[in-house]
Amino acid sequence: MSGQWLQPDHALGDANTIGGYMRVHARPAAFEGSDGLSYSVSIEVDATGEAARPFGAFFLFPRWRRIGAQGVDGHLETPFLAWGESPGVAREALGAWSISDTRQALEDAIAALVGDAPARRWWDVMKDES
Numbered sequence: 001m002s003g004q005w006l007q008p009d010h011a012l013g014d015a016n017t018i019g020g021y022m023r024v025h026a027r028p029a030a031f032e033g034s035d036g037l038s039y040s041v042s043i044e045v046d047a048t049g050e051a052a053r054p055f056g057a058f059f060l061f062p063r064w065r066r067i068g069a070q071g072v073d074g075h076l077e078t079p080f081l082a083w084g085e086s087p088g089v090a091r092e093a094l095g096a097w098s099i100s101d102t103r104q105a106l107e108d109a110i111a112a113l114v115g116d117a118p119a120r121r122w123w124d125v126m127k128d129e130s
Helices: 018-025 087-095 099-114 122-129
Strands: 030-032 038-040 042-047 055-064 072-077 082-084
Touching: 018 042, 018 087, 018 099, 042 087, 055 087, 055 099, 072 099, 082 087
Parallel strands: none
Antiparallel strands: 030 038, 038 055, 042 055, 055 072, 055 082
């Protein structure tokens, strides 16, 4: 799968926000997590079941494979981080988050996943055993 470079169109938004970045670059942002793995990000919306805040937006971070064929091998997601009376309002509210705040949300999701897991990554252990 090859990539395609597109000229950014800064007239479409503020590339310093996650929603603006996606519009300006016509692709999702990508990050390397503190776990050494690669993630991209999308803004998703779902019903909350709450009358006062019927829709909530959250980040979904697909995790990309390190070895083998290119593809997604898992994901992380945040709880609802923005709300609105419609899916579009909730999506726009979360899209206004800065790139750095979005990255921090990824790091928080990684930290929550790690929890009590060993601090050493499997590939570090493999290096020590050889």
